[in-house]
Amino acid sequence: xIALFISLLNRNLFLPILLLSYAYxxxxxxxxxxxxxxxxVSFASPPTRxxxxxxxxxxxxxxxxxxxxxVGVDTNSNYPSAVNSIKHIGGGLTPxxxxxxxxxxxxxxxxxxxxxxxxxxxxxxxxxxxxxxxHRDVLRTLEKLDxxxxxxxxxxxxxxxxxxxxxxxxSVPESSKKIRIYFEVSTGxxxxxxxxxxxxxxxxxxxxxxxPTNLGDFPKLNPEFVVKxxxxxxxxxxxxxxxxxxRPGWQEMTxxxxxRVCTLTKEQSDTVxxxxxxxxxxxxxxxxxxxxxxxxx
Amino acid sequence: MKSGKHLESPLVVKGTSKxxxxxxxxxxxxxxxxxxxxxxxxxxxxxxxxxxxxIALQIIMDIRLPRTLGAWLAGLLLGLSGALAQGLFRNxxxxxxxxxxxxxxxxxxxxxxxxxxxGADVSxxxxxLGLSGAxxLGAILAVSLTLMLSRGVQHTMRLLLAGIIVSVVLGALTSLxxxxxxxxxxxxxxxxxxxTSFMNWSSVLLMGTVWSICLAFTWTLSRxxxxxxxxxxxxxxxxxNLAPVRAGLIGALALAIGAAVAQSGLIAFVGLAAxxxxxxxxxxxxxxxxxxxxxMGGLLLLTADLLARWLSAPEELPVGLFTxxxxxxxxxxxxxxxxxNRESI
Numbered sequence: 001x002i003a004l005f006i007s008l009l010n011r012n013l014f015l016p017i018l019l020l021s022y023a024y025x026x027x028x029x030x031x032x033x034x035x036x037x038x039x040x041v042s043f044a045s046p047p048t049r050x051x052x053x054x055x056x057x058x059x060x061x062x063x064x065x066x067x068x069x070x071v072g073v074d075t076n077s078n079y080p081s082a083v084n085s086i087k088h089i090g091g092g093l094t095p096x097x098x099x100x101x102x103x104x105x106x107x108x109x110x111x112x113x114x115x116x117x118x119x120x121x122x123x124x125x126x127x128x129x130x131x132x133x134x135h136r137d138v139l140r141t142l143e144k145l146d147x148x149x150x151x152x153x154x155x156x157x158x159x160x161x162x163x164x165x166x167x168x169x170x171s172v173p174e175s176s177k178k179i180r181i182y183f184e185v186s187t188g189x190x191x192x193x194x195x196x197x198x199x200x201x202x203x204x205x206x207x208x209x210x211x212p213t214n215l216g217d218f219p220k221l222n223p224e225f226v227v228k229x230x231x232x233x234x235x236x237x238x239x240x241x242x243x244x245x246x247r248p249g250w251q252e253m254t255x256x257x258x259x260r261v262c263t264l265t266k267e268q269s270d271t272v273x274x275x276x277x278x279x280x281x282x283x284x285x286x287x288x289x290x291x292x293x294x295x296x297x
Numbered sequence: 298m299k300s301g302k303h304l305e306s307p308l309v310v311k312g313t314s315k316x317x318x319x320x321x322x323x324x325x326x327x328x329x330x331x332x333x334x335x336x337x338x339x340x341x342x343x344x345x346x347x348x349x350x351x352i353a354l355q356i357i358m359d360i361r362l363p364r365t366l367g368a369w370l371a372g373l374l375l376g377l378s379g380a381l382a383q384g385l386f387r388n389x390x391x392x393x394x395x396x397x398x399x400x401x402x403x404x405x406x407x408x409x410x411x412x413x414x415x416g417a418d419v420s421x422x423x424x425x426l427g428l429s430g431a432x433x434l435g436a437i438l439a440v441s442l443t444l445m446l447s448r449g450v451q452h453t454m455r456l457l458l459a460g461i462i463v464s465v466v467l468g469a470l471t472s473l474x475x476x477x478x479x480x481x482x483x484x485x486x487x488x489x490x491x492x493t494s495f496m497n498w499s500s501v502l503l504m505g506t507v508w509s510i511c512l513a514f515t516w517t518l519s520r521x522x523x524x525x526x527x528x529x530x531x532x533x534x535x536x537x538n539l540a541p542v543r544a545g546l547i548g549a550l551a552l553a554i555g556a557a558v559a560q561s562g563l564i565a566f567v568g569l570a571a572x573x574x575x576x577x578x579x580x581x582x583x584x585x586x587x588x589x590x591x592x593m594g595g596l597l598l599l600t601a602d603l604l605a606r607w608l609s610a611p612e613e614l615p616v617g618l619f620t621x622x623x624x625x626x627x628x629x630x631x632x633x634x635x636x637x638n639r640e641s642i
Contacts, residue, residue, distance in 0.1 A: 090612045090613050093490070094492065096494070096613045098360040098361065113484050
């Protein structure tokens with residue numbers, strides 16, 4: 001096609017060169033990527049002014065070495081510490097739209113929230129949605145970021161996550177393998193199902209989940225269900241702890257009677273419940289809990 | 298609920314004060330709209346930079362102006378539907394959300410997200426129009442359902458009861474959908490938060506149109522509301538054919554509240570408080586009560602929105618939370634300071 005143009009116009013020596021150079025910027029460097037909504041987003045060049053409205057995406061961008069490209073993050077983004085000096089654009093659910101616009105970002109990374117993404121796109125911003133529920137989604141997110149930045153870091157970053165998870169697995173004593181764990185994500189109670197990223201981590205650590213697969217990723221459980229399942233170990237964030245003993249029948253549960261409850265601090269909890277590049281560290285925290293409680297099957 | 302005693306001699310009109318009040322409310326709103334262009338994350342500097350900075354211009358023209366106007370218009374709609382609901386049900390505590398519109402809107406959004414949220418072509422026309430449209434449709438359908446269940450509009454008590462039942466049942470269905478498909482919770486929440494931050498020019502156009510239609514319509518039927526305030530029996534003896542009038546007014550109520558909910562989410566107390574504030578300032582018949590309540594609602598929501606934006610800048614407080622707290626305090630005060638017997642609250 002270009003060759004045809006050139007041959008048609010070759011009487012003018014300057015024009016073909018000009019056309020070629022346009023063709024180069026036009027075809028070779030602009031690229032299209034499909035996000036998790038199924039929307040095709042086109043990039044003229046890798047973004048340099050990014051707003052992230054999700055802590056796990058903030059962490060992923062930084063893990064891939066692009067912390068410096070972030071110009072705005074949501075209020076919950078608190079890792080790595082470098083992001084604390086970046087402008088806060090409000091909570092993920094209540095972002096300050098005009099603040100985002102005023103930061104002149106060339107890319108907004110966010111999770112699925114049609115209301116917010118629609119408004120941002122109306123205002124002419126480029127939105128890329130990335131949603132992670134499982135381990136492989138995190139890898140996919142990293143690969144998408146690689147494609148966005150035109151870099152090659154996804155495998156390296158993912159490998160270090162994998163290594164950390166393996167290390168955590170090896171640290172769990174043989175006697176504690178196969179113990180049955182109840183992991184509470186938030187009061188409701190919502191649990192981590194085996195197919196969620198937390199559930200996958202538990203499986204990797206060699207322990208069992210009291211929640212069956214068919215209940216979904218983060219099912220809302222009947223508190224009675226947990227009593228009946230009688231887990232060997234309970235992992236819970238410490239701000240969910242308040243009403244734990246008030247739940248009917250919970251005082252009588254073996255795990256609670258024998259103090260086999262790990263309470264995660266805010267920091268630990270942030271690490272464990274974010275589907276991102278710190279899942280290896282999350283695995284280590286859970287492994288530590290299992291080991292420290294010395295639970296046997 | 299002694300019929301109509303809350304409106305002490307409802308047909309008394311105090312000559313000038315009503316138009317003065319309307320003028321005051323409108324000019325305050327105008328000042329608020331001007332102020333609205335200046336309040337936000339970047340403050341007034343956007344105004345000064347607007348001439349040569351395209352982003353600053355965009356912030357003012359495409360974000361601050363439509364959302365400020367939108368807040369005012371949503372308030373106009375809420376105030377109008379509040380006055381309408383209180384006249385229609387002859388109860389000063391009637392809230393425009395009573396007929397199930399709010400829970401209908403929520404279910405509409407949930408259903409839309411369930412049907413199209415997962416995997417479908419999100420850039421499609423249906424989806425783009427979808428969420429607000431679904432909320433609007435849900436609100437209208439919920440009100441129709443309430444009317445069906447109460448077998449018409451003749452019995453106020455039955456209507457209110459049906460409204461409560463519809464609200465609870467649709468609310469439960471909404472919760473069920475979020476349990477089935479937890480991914481929609483995020484979008485649901487930002488829809489129901491009660492915020493003006495997603496409003497654009499088409500929201501403004503839509504709400505403006507709906508408001509003009511509803512105001513013109515209720516103004517012409519306001520005589521019937523005056524008659525109704527004297528009691529149903531009196532109204533009938535005055536030769537009023539209640540059923541079609543009620544149906545028309547409920548239609549206008551559903552339209553107004555549906556449009557407000559679809560664009561701004563759930564904003565508590567504005568519809569309830571606006572008519573009270575007006576009644577505490579002037580004594581008017583329903584034609585003026587509806588107009589003034591509407592203007593009052595607009596000013597209330599506009600002020601609340603400006604405060605919500607300004608107080609926590611650069612973060613943003615959802616205005617719905619703000620009106621809930623302020624409105625709640627005001628209504629409590631109203632409840633305790635007024636003569637209980639006379640006011641029948």
